[in-house]
Amino acid sequence: MQGLMYRLAELDANSAGLVRVIDYFDALIRHGADTAAMMRASAALADCVVGMDVPGRPEARRCDPRGRWSPQPVRPPSSSKDVVVDDVVVGAVWIERQGPALPLDDMLVDRMALTTAIILQPSRTRTKEDFTTDLLFPSDAMTALASCAALGIDPAAAVRVVVADRPLTVATAGTSVAVTVDSEVLHIVTDPGVVDGSSVGISLPAPARDIHRMIVSARFARSQTSDIRPVVDAVDLGALNLLMPGIGRDSIPDLVRVADVDSELVATLRTYLQSGTYRAAADRLHLHHSSVAHRLTKLSTKLGFAVDSIENRARATAMMMVVDGG
Structure with missing residues (x-):
């Protein structure tokens, strides 16, 4: 184990190395x-002296990579964290x-603090509800990754948040469960499938480790529901999601897809939206109206909506406003 941190540091500190250290703790x-075993294991992993100062434990206990103890510091901490x-x-x-x-030092100390x-x-066994809540409202990136591990969810897997006024019958991601926050019930799902209910919002997709950022899109979708449309998917709102803070262009499928579409098709849509009909757009583009319809059908196929x-x-229209605005 000695020197493992050096090998992990050669990896991406935000992915493979990070997950390995989390799994270790x-x-x-x-x-x-216990705290003594945690200290020895931390020193072996870091390949340097680690320390802990907690009431009820030997004051300023320090341990080197060989498991030897010393109460007196030799040098100041290079990284520290409150417990x-x-x-x-x-x-x-x-x-x-x-x-x-x-690169992994600060994260190592964070995990030491959390483990301590x-x-x-x-003594209390953490529940699936605890881990689901931590994933939806993480205090930091490590909490989100640890919650993914506890719930059996790949941190990079695309998931969605479903927000409703009551628990729904949906296939949740991993072993996550529905959690209630104020008057809302939140579910983490891999595929919303057919959601049956009233006043239900479905978020934009995001990697599980970042799904907390998409809760705002689920709430926005829910605000657009009605008796006629009781379930709204944020994906179907497209660029309108940009009305909500924290939602970036790269999170919205419409804007990601349109970036790869032929400019002629985009220009045809722009003219159609400005003109209002196939024939009016055809007159402006000097085309037959069936050609305009064909282009818009082709564009619809590429974007995933009519x-x-x-x-x-x-x-x-919202998509074109973003495209035209750069």
Whole structure:
């Protein structure tokens, strides 16, 4: 294990290396490690001295990669993190690395702090609801990744959030469950399929580790529901999602797809939306109206929705406003 951090640091710190370190500490928790075992394991993983200062434990306990203990610091911490239990800071952990910091150092210390907090907190088995809530409302990126691991969800897998006023019968992602926040019930799903209910919003898709960013799109979709349209998918709202804060262009399928569409087809849609009919657009483009219809059908196939239907007019117009605005 000695020097493993150096090998992990050669990997992408936001993916493979990150997941491996999370799994390492998760394994300590699963096997019931105490703070002493956690310290030894952390020092071996980091290949440097680690420290912990928590009331009720030997003051400023330090451990080197060989498992030797010393209460006296030799050098100042190179990275440190508070240990928080039930929203109260109860101590701190740190590492004392000689030389330049490694890309995974801060994340390692974060996991040390989180693992120490779990060991110290009153005994309580965390539930699927706890992990689902943490994934929907993570305190940081590591919490989201740890929640994915606990729920058996690939962090990179595309998932959606379904927001309703009651629990729904849907196939949730991994082992996640419905969670209630205020008056809303949120579900994490891989495929919304046929959602049956009233006042239901479905978010834009996103990798599971980032799905918390898409909750706003699910809520926006829900705000567009009515008696006639009780379920609204944010994907069907297209560029209108940009009305919500935090939603980027690369999250909206319409805008991603239109970037790869022939400019002639896009220009035909622009003229059609400005003209209002096939014939009026054909006159402006010096084409037969059937040619305009053919181009719009081809564009609809590429974008995944009928750009010339009345119900999609706002969606198509919003998309063109973004395209024309750069």
